Amino acid sequence: MVKELVAGKTIEAWLKTHPLLEKVISTEEVFWTNPKFGSLARSEGKLPLGELDVKDAEERLTRFAPYIAKVFPRTKQANGLIESPLAMLPNMQQLLEKILDSQILGELYLKCDNELPISGSIKARGGIYEVLKHAEDLAIRENMLSNSDDYSILDSSNFRNFFSQYSIAVGSTGNLGLSIGIMGAKLGFHVTVHMSADAKQWKKDLLRSKGVTVIEYESDYSKAVEEGREQSNENPNSYFIDDENSKDLFLGYAVAANRLKQQLDDRGIVIDENHPLFVYLPCGVGGGPGGVTFGLKLIFKDNVHCFFAEPTHSPAMLVGLITGLHDKVSVGDFGIDNITDADGLAVGRPSGFVGKTLENLISGVCTVKDEQLYGLLAMLANSEGIYLEPSALAGFPGIIKLLKEKSGRTYLKNQNLSKVMGNAIHVVWATGGSMVPKVIMQDYYKKGLRLLGVRSWSIFQSPFDFKGN
Numbered sequence: 001m002v003k004e005l006v007a008g009k010t011i012e013a014w015l016k017t018h019p020l021l022e023k024v025i026s027t028e029e030v031f032w033t034n035p036k037f038g039s040l041a042r043s044e045g046k047l048p049l050g051e052l053d054v055k056d057a058e059e060r061l062t063r064f065a066p067y068i069a070k071v072f073p074r075t076k077q078a079n080g081l082i083e084s085p086l087a088m089l090p091n092m093q094q095l096l097e098k099i100l101d102s103q104i105l106g107e108l109y110l111k112c113d114n115e116l117p118i119s120g121s122i123k124a125r126g127g128i129y130e131v132l133k134h135a136e137d138l139a140i141r142e143n144m145l146s147n148s149d150d151y152s153i154l155d156s157s158n159f160r161n162f163f164s165q166y167s168i169a170v171g172s173t174g175n176l177g178l179s180i181g182i183m184g185a186k187l188g189f190h191v192t193v194h195m196s197a198d199a200k201q202w203k204k205d206l207l208r209s210k211g212v213t214v215i216e217y218e219s220d221y222s223k224a225v226e227e228g229r230e231q232s233n234e235n236p237n238s239y240f241i242d243d244e245n246s247k248d249l250f251l252g253y254a255v256a257a258n259r260l261k262q263q264l265d266d267r268g269i270v271i272d273e274n275h276p277l278f279v280y281l282p283c284g285v286g287g288g289p290g291g292v293t294f295g296l297k298l299i300f301k302d303n304v305h306c307f308f309a310e311p312t313h314s315p316a317m318l319v320g321l322i323t324g325l326h327d328k329v330s331v332g333d334f335g336i337d338n339i340t341d342a343d344g345l346a347v348g349r350p351s352g353f354v355g356k357t358l359e360n361l362i363s364g365v366c367t368v369k370d371e372q373l374y375g376l377l378a379m380l381a382n383s384e385g386i387y388l389e390p391s392a393l394a395g396f397p398g399i400i401k402l403l404k405e406k407s408g409r410t411y412l413k414n415q416n417l418s419k420v421m422g423n424a425i426h427v428v429w430a431t432g433g434s435m436v437p438k439v440i441m442q443d444y445y446k447k448g449l450r451l452l453g454v455r456s457w458s459i460f461q462s463p464f465d466f467k468g469n
């Protein structure tokens with residue numbers, strides 16, 4: 001509901017001091033570059049987490065790898081590592097160049113978290129990590145496990161019986177619930193997922209088939225989280241995974257950075273002052289893109305530039321960052337409805353923890369209309385044979401906007417990047433898709449084709465100004 005006053009100021013007053021909000025409120029696409037963006041050195045000392053925390057998370061995942069390899073055979077080949085490939089997208093790059101009507105210098109890659117094993121989305125990183133950490137904490141506390149054990153012993157009725165005394169709860173738009181539900185149930189926990197109205201039916205059905213309790217809400221994500229937290233707090237044996245504030249979730253996502261570095265190394269790609277890395281990350285509450293950004297900054301420092309992507313109807317992180325109010329503001333306060341087909345991104349109030357931690361490290365935020373997501377879905381499917389869920393395509397427009405919009409070009413100039421863009425590496429983070437049932441994906445694809453108008457590519461005449469086919 002539109003508020004008369006937001007943090008003591010009228011909407012008119014906000015528009016005066018932050019004129020871009022007018023477009024944001026009208027749900028127009030925007031490309032915002034962060035005026036508070038600065039070097040990592042400037043943030044050091046102020047960050048609540050550091051390299052040792054990420055290393056600790058990496059080591060924990062290594063301890064669990066024998067267990068993961070045993071209970072999820074798809075991960076056996078990777079020795080129980082939950083990781084996704086990095087794919088080059090030469091054909092998609094050509095299509096984007098047509099939209100841009102100019103060459104995209106450098107190379108375009110997709111980080112295929114849509115293929116992450118177990119739950120098929122970026123949420124597998126943080127969600128599974130936090131469940132594992134909780135299981136380890138409980139088992140070590142009861143002297144059932146020590147860090148030096150082979151964790152494949154967790155695959156036993158002894159441990160499943162032990163974990164069955166405990167519950168895990170989470171609020172979710174879908175994919176976090178899938179990750180926590182599948183992992184938690186496998187270990188033996190009672191898992192309850194509080195699903196917002198946006199969550200897709202197939203995600204709820206899948207979870208129920210694994211023995212997970214799914215509670216459905218007619219309201220949005222923030223309400224599902226609030227209810228989940230309250231109900232969980234009533235049970236001393238229940239652990240609530242707090243998507244809005246959890247440091248463990250954040251660290252689980254951050255581990256991705258070192259893995260990406262390894263993949264770039266394997267291809268002989270060096271990131272430095274003359275070879276910048278641009279990463280485009282779909283954003284819901286902010287934990288996934290925030291954790292990845294944090295990890296990347298620790299490794300690549302000022303040579304990585306992270307842009308978040310949100311639906312025009314759910315620009316929660318953008319509104320939090322522009323106003324500086326973070327979780328003290330929701331898109332509804334400005335009359336934005338938070339209704340989007342991009343279910344994973346349908347969040348009205350951002351994570352305060354992520355916004356405050358990264359307010360000087362996020363390069364910018366790009367918003368995208370739902371129709372563009374479907375169009376991009378069909379483009380990527382046709383050009384590269386890769387099928388993503390709508391939310392997962394949100395990163396692509398960032399490249400176009402960075403290179404085309406005045407604010408993007410100013411960013412490049414201010415960061416002394418204009419001259420080295422020929423060496424740029426662009427990584428779009430594909431955050432989900434492989435679990436989507438085929439019939440549903442076909443519908444998405446057909447919708448995308450329809451919207452593209454196949455021959456006229458009409459959707460991209462505005463705002464992308466597509467120039468031909």
Ligand SMILES: Cc1ncc(COP(=O)(O)O)c(C=O)c1O
Pocket residue numbers: 121122123173174175176282283284285286287288289343344345347389391392431432
């Ligand atoms: C497919 C997909 N992409 C991106 C995100 C964004 O992650 P976060 O909510 O942590 O910002 C989600 C969240 O559920 C998602 O499901």
